[in-house]
Amino acid sequence: MNRNESAGITERFVKCIAAGVVWGLxxxxxxxxxxxxxxxxxxxxxxxxxxxxxxxxxxVSGGIxxxxxxxxxxxxxxxxxxxxTTFLWLVLRGGGVLLxxxxxxxxxVLTPESIQGFGLAILLGLFIGLFWGQGRLSGRAGA
Amino acid sequence: MEKLFExxxxxxxxxxxxxxxxxxxxxxxxxxxxxxxxSGVHDMFHDFRHVIGMPCH
Numbered sequence: 001m002n003r004n005e006s007a008g009i010t011e012r013f014v015k016c017i018a019a020g021v022v023w024g025l026x027x028x029x030x031x032x033x034x035x036x037x038x039x040x041x042x043x044x045x046x047x048x049x050x051x052x053x054x055x056x057x058x059x060v061s062g063g064i065x066x067x068x069x070x071x072x073x074x075x076x077x078x079x080x081x082x083x084x085t086t087f088l089w090l091v092l093r094g095g096g097v098l099l100x101x102x103x104x105x106x107x108x109v110l111t112p113e114s115i116q117g118f119g120l121a122i123l124l125g126l127f128i129g130l131f132w133g134q135g136r137l138s139g140r141a142g143a
Numbered sequence: 144m145e146k147l148f149e150x151x152x153x154x155x156x157x158x159x160x161x162x163x164x165x166x167x168x169x170x171x172x173x174x175x176x177x178x179x180x181x182s183g184v185h186d187m188f189h190d191f192r193h194v195i196g197m198p199c200h
Contacts, residue, residue, distance in 0.1 A: 009159060027194055037193040046190050053173055053191040060170045063163035089196075092174045096198040099175060107175075107198040117196020 009066065012132060016062035017055050019127040024054025026127075027120050036112045054124075061085045062128055078129030082122060089121035 028050045031037055039046060065077075065084045072080045093114065100107040171177070174197050176185035192199050 009155075024191075027191075031194045037190065039190050041190050045187075049188050049191045050194075053188055053195075056166055056170050056173060057195075060163065060167050063159070063166070067160070067163070092171070092197060095171075096175065100198045106200055108200060109198045110193075110196075113193055114196040116194065120195055 012062055012066055013059065015131040015134075016058045016128065019062075019124070019131040020055035020058030021051050022054075023058060023120070023124045023127050024050035024052075026123065027054065030120065030123075031116065034116060036116045057085075057088075058124060058128060061088055061124060062132075064088070065128065065132075076129075077132040078126070081129035081132065082125035085121045085125035085128065086118075089118060093117070 025047075028046060031039070041049070061081065061084050065081055068084075069077075069080050072083055074080050074083065096107060097109060100109050172180045172184055173188045174192065174195075176188060176192055176199065178185050189199065
């Protein structure tokens with residue numbers, strides 16, 4: 001990895017954090033509008049957890065996109081990011097189904113929440129793709 | 144010179160990969176609310192987990 005790529009990774013890292021914060025807040029707003037899940041915690045608690053959770057999910061997605069982006073069968077950040085976030089959500093959801101079968105009293109699968117979650121995964125890909133697409137980025141996962 | 148190169152490689156390649164592995168593990172712990180790995184994570188991210196469609200109680 002050369003100096004140019006190192007600068008690129010830092011820039012992408014910051015953009016992933018920004019995308020994650022926005023996504024976390026938008027996810028809260030969308031759930032508030034749809035009413036799919038009635039919030040049980042306070043607004044302050046949820047602000048912290050959604051922003052932190054959003055940043056973690058966004059950085060992991062961005063990291064996969066950075067290291068495996070060149071292997072993906074698309075051109076441009078947006079379709080690649082959409083593919084990564086959707087795939088990641090499907091993998092986690094698949095694991096959730098397995099857990100639900102192993103411990104049915106502990107894990108319950110709810111279709112409305114799943115549909116909303118899938119939509120939010122697409123939205124995260126959209127945000128990462130748009131944030132990465134802004135300005136000039138260097139290094140791997142080149143579009 | 145060789146040591147400098149090795150240190151540079153370590154910082155620019157191995158470190159981001161290790162960070163990504165650690166964050167991926169954190170993501171899984173958050174997504175499933177695995178209390179055995181991080182006490183309090185279930186309650187902390189309970190609403191977040193439901194909203195993103197992960198199975199919960």
